[in-house]
Amino acid sequence: MIEIENMIDERQQKLRQIADHYQEKQLWKLAEECGELVQALSKYTLTxxxxxxxxxxxxxxxxxxxVEYLLGIEDDxxxxxxxxxxxxIKEVEEQQKKMDYRERMMRTFLGGNCDRQRSNRKL
Ligand SMILES: [Mg+2]
Incomplete structure (x- = not known):
């Protein structure tokens, strides 16, 4: 447990050292990295x-x-x-309730098995 805490402290020190050096440039760096993540996700869906x-x-x-550190919003x-x-989680549970209700209705009125539809459903 202490090893994990030491690793976290060490990482936090490195992150702060970098942030202190680059200052506000890191705001744009975060925007840039978010853009690169979007591209990577797009590439993943294709390849x-x-x-x-x-x-x-x-x-x-x-x-x-x-950026949290530089803006002083770490605790927020x-x-x-x-x-x-x-x-x-509330949204997910509401959707699951609706889905469960819909499946119960399908089974009741159509006598159908909804498992096939569920497996085809995109997440
Ligand atoms: Mg990158």
């Missing part, structure tokens, strides 16, 4: 190549905390993440 996605997610995850992001996760 199935995950490597660029891995690289660009790593870039975004390295630069985003730098975590609660916002929790809020948004909870909000999305």
């Amino acid at each position: 199935g190549d995950k490597r660029p996605v891995i690289e660009e997610i790593a870039d975004v995850k390295n630069v985003a905390p730098q 992001v975590e609660p916002m993440m929790e809020y948004k996760l909870d909000r999305t």
Whole structure:
């Protein structure tokens, strides 16, 4: 556990050192990395190549905390993440309830098996 905490501290020190050096340039760097992630995801859908996605997610995850640090919003992001996760979970559960209801109705009135439709459904 202490090793993990040391790794986190070491990473945070590196991120802060970079952020302190580049300052506001890191805001544009984050925008750039987000753009590269969009491109990597697009490429993945065409080629199935995950490597660029891995690289660009790593870039975004390295630069985003730098921007949080530079803007002094580090303590604000975590609660916002929790809020948004909870909000999305509620949406997912609502959609699942609707889907379950629809499948029950299909089975009741059509006597059909909806498993095929479910497996074909895009996520
Ligand atoms: Mg990149």
